[in-house]
Amino acid sequence: MLTNSLMNWSGAAKIDGANSFRIIRLIHLPLMMPALMAIGAYALLLSADREITPAAALRLFLTTDDTPFNVLMATGAIYALPPAAVYYIFKRCMVRAHGGAVRS
Amino acid sequence: MASVSVEAVRKTYGALEVIHGIDIAIPDGEFVVLVGPSGCGKSTLLRMIAGLEAISAGTIRIGDTVVNEIPPKDRDIAMVFQNYALYPHMTVRENMGFSLKLRKAEQAVINERVQKAAQILGLTPLLDRYPKQLSGGQRQRVAMGRAIVRNPQVFLFDEPLSNLDAKLRVQMRTEIKALHQQLKTTSIYVTHDQIEAMTMADRIVVMHDGIVEQIGTPLELYDNPANLFVAGFIGSPAINLIRGVLRRSGNRNWVATEAGIDLPLGEVTAGRDGQEVVYGIRPEHLTPSNGSGLPVKVEVVEPTGANTFVYAELSGAQICGVFSERQGFTPGSMLHLLPQLDRVHLFDAETGQRLVA
Known part of the structure; x- marks a missing residue:
């Protein structure tokens, strides 16, 4: 369905007078924005888990015999906030997808 | 407006030939319907006239110009697609004005042409909506509006009504016919529905397996089918x-x-x-x-x-x-x-x- 639609859009844009570069910039890229946003958000959230040091540092608490659960949970909650914020911001972009211009 | 002539046109994909030499002469202002079962090559032929498919052999002329090597945008044609192919991220106004904008027309000219087309199609109150906010029939009308603003030599329709429900299809059929009588632009219309062909066409081209079986007015085909295929295909x-x-x-x-x-x-x-x-x-x-x-x-x-x-x-x-x-x-x-x-x-x-x- 997606390739079919893209082909039709390309055909329509070609007849309308757009060259390949403009078809990508004016038609394909705007239509791909929601998908690009989604991929971007996933990439960011995944890297937040692995790479950002404060999150990784949480694991240090688990090494000692008497784990301070209250501290662990408090820090965890605070560090969970940025990814959550990112998630909710990007979600708005993702669901603002375009529909209805083609029927498959 | 212009005549269209298709002379000994063939289409091959590698060793496979799907269109075996087709000749059709369409005079200026005529509404021609290409009809045939799925896979008969009618859409391919239309896309060749549009310039979206290369022509393997033969000649296609629009007016007096051989268009074989001319890109779609310079053929002075407009095409209406089966699934509308509206640009979802643009409003109705932007969709209809897109081709003029690409041609660097002045904003005043664009506005005027879009207004006029919207008036013809009854789309004026919907100009600032997005495609997703329209019903099927309205979207189809926007797709036609996009073609009209160009004021092209030839309209090409690729099964434009297949996605509509039965009642709307009958209504849009009449609208397209009335529009053609008003604008008198040469039109080529592809469909697999013989009733659509019979009701809309000045002349019908019946295609089957990549060849033309018969060309004639709707009643000629009905009264004097040239062969068994045409006899069986026309009439319900x-x-x-x-x-x-x-x-x-x-x-x-x-x-x-x-x-x-x-x-x-x-x-x-x-x-x-x-x-x-x-x-x-x-x-x-x-x-x-x-x-x-x-x-x-x-x-x-x-x-x-x-x-x-x-x-x-x-x-x-x-x-x-x-x-x-x-x-x-x-x-x-x-x-x-x-x-x-x-x-x-x-x-x-x-x-x-x-x-x-």
Whole structure:
């Protein structure tokens, strides 16, 4: 369905007078924005888990015999906030997808 | 506006040839419908005229210009796609003005043309909506508006009504026809629906397996189908076709079927005695009679209100009749049907070609 639609859009844009570069910039890229946003958000959230040091540092608490659960949970909650914020911001972009211009 | 001529056009994909040399001449201002079953090459031919598919051999002319090597945007055509192909991220106004904007037309000109097209199509109140906020019929109209603003030489329609529901399709059919009468732009319209073809076309091109079977006005195709394929494709319910052997004896002619039924023919007929033929009679050219005529056993009765469709069995073969009178046809009962002799079509059983007296 997606390739079919893209082909039709390309055909329509070609007849309308757009060259390949403009078809990508004016038609394909705007239509791909929601998908690009989604991929971007996933990439960011995944890297937040692995790479950002404060999150990784949480694991240090688990090494000692008497784990301070209250501290662990408090820090965890605070560090969970940025990814959550990112998630909710990007979600708005993702669901603002375009529909209805083609029927498959 | 311009004429379009297609001369000996072929399309091959590698070793596979899908269009085997097609010739069609379309005069200026005509509404031509390409019709045929799925895979007959009609959409491919349209896309070749549009410039979206390369032409493997032959020539396509728009006006006096050979367009084989000209890119779509310079062919001065506009195309309406089956699934609308509206740009979802643009409003109706932007969608319709997109081609003019790409051509660097002045904003004032764009506004004026879009306004005018919107007025013709009744889209003025919807200009600032996005495609997703429109109904199917409205989207289809925007797709047509996008074509109209260009004021092209030729309109190309690729099954534009297939996605609409039955009622809307009938309505849009009339709208497109009225639009053509108003604008008088040469139009090429592809469909697989023979009713659409019959109702809209000035001339119909019937295609099958990459060749043209027949070109003619709707009534020419209906009254004088050139071969079995066209006879079977045009008309709903489909024509009754019964195989048999042509018999000629003095003034009397008839077709003898294997089951031993004699199908009546007029006094003047083509073909020779003993020739294998197919006897064709349209359902609406059968009349119920008392006693004389073909004895059939009624199987299914379908009242449509205006007409009654009767499917019956004639010694093993199924035969359909359409009658405007409301007679009490009951399944299982016997009925006699009289073919109108001047409406009988005879085809050669081997070649499928029409026999002409």
